[in-house]
Amino acid sequence: MSIQFSGTNLACFRGGRSVFSKLSFNLEAGSALLLTGSNGSGKSSLLRIMAGFLTPTTGSIKWHDGLIYDDPEAHYQRLHFVSHHDPIKPVLTVRENIEFWANLRGTADNLHHALKAFDVTKLSNIPGRFLSAGQKRRVNLTRLIASPAKLWLLDEPTIMLDSSTVKRFEELVEQHRENGGMIVVSSHTVLGLNGPEILKLDDFRSEENLDEPIY
Numbered sequence: 001m002s003i004q005f006s007g008t009n010l011a012c013f014r015g016g017r018s019v020f021s022k023l024s025f026n027l028e029a030g031s032a033l034l035l036t037g038s039n040g041s042g043k044s045s046l047l048r049i050m051a052g053f054l055t056p057t058t059g060s061i062k063w064h065d066g067l068i069y070d071d072p073e074a075h076y077q078r079l080h081f082v083s084h085h086d087p088i089k090p091v092l093t094v095r096e097n098i099e100f101w102a103n104l105r106g107t108a109d110n111l112h113h114a115l116k117a118f119d120v121t122k123l124s125n126i127p128g129r130f131l132s133a134g135q136k137r138r139v140n141l142t143r144l145i146a147s148p149a150k151l152w153l154l155d156e157p158t159i160m161l162d163s164s165t166v167k168r169f170e171e172l173v174e175q176h177r178e179n180g181g182m183i184v185v186s187s188h189t190v191l192g193l194n195g196p197e198i199l200k201l202d203d204f205r206s207e208e209n210l211d212e213p214i215y
Contacts, residue, residue: 002064004029005050005151005182010059012045019045020204021058027184030177032193035186037201043186044083046201047153050184051081077105079151080144084159086136090129094120094139097128102146114146117172118165134160141169144176152176152183158191167192 003026011021019042027033035043048054050061052068052075061068068075088097095115102111115121118138123131131139137160144152152173158166170192173183177194185191 002028005061005063007050007056007061008059010046010049010061011057012042012049012054013057014045018057018205020201023059023199023201023204025199027182029180029182031182032173032177032196033182033184034191034193034196034198035184035201036198041201041205043201044155047081047083047155047184047186051079051153052076053081078149079153080147080149081153081155082140082144082157083155086133086140088128088131088136088139091127093125093127094131095124097139098142098146101143105147105149110146110148114142117145118142118168134162134165137161138165144172150181152181152185154183154185156186156188158187158189 005027007023007025010023012019019040023046025033035046037043045054049056052061052072055069063075063078089100092100095111098111098114098120102114115124118141120135120138120142123135123139128136128139137157141157158169161169173185174194176183185193185196
């Protein structure tokens, strides 16, 4: 398979210090990349760089042969970025929140499937402000199904999830990969993914920062 998403010689400098440097990655259709590392090693920063939300200090990121910075809107349309924060609008119901995400890409037909995917159908009419932390996380993850995208960039996606929902998440990830999708995920817990590549962020930290986390 040909490389679809790649980064070369990436460096990140934040808060007056180097977070990581000389980092490269390659992703093909159907592949998964698991980011590991200590707190402050740059997992979240790398995901934001991959999404085009941050610019690397050095290096470049490509989709096929084109730089993602040349057409950022096209890059945003091909990905989902799920961070620690669950952006659930408190005054909207669960259904209205998911409809909002689905309509962004004209995929409202996926709404019913999305509600079932993370078992939030019974929460459909509940306003976001009444959801627990775990429920908010489940609703947030439904965007992956409600509004399909080729590339999933996920920062600790299983936080606050119970074991049965984690298993369902893992199943949906494998379905996404079987359909040619790609995933980059950071996690401090063991995920049941099928043969992911592992990128250890601690291996790319500057020597002067090895004993000092970056926040």
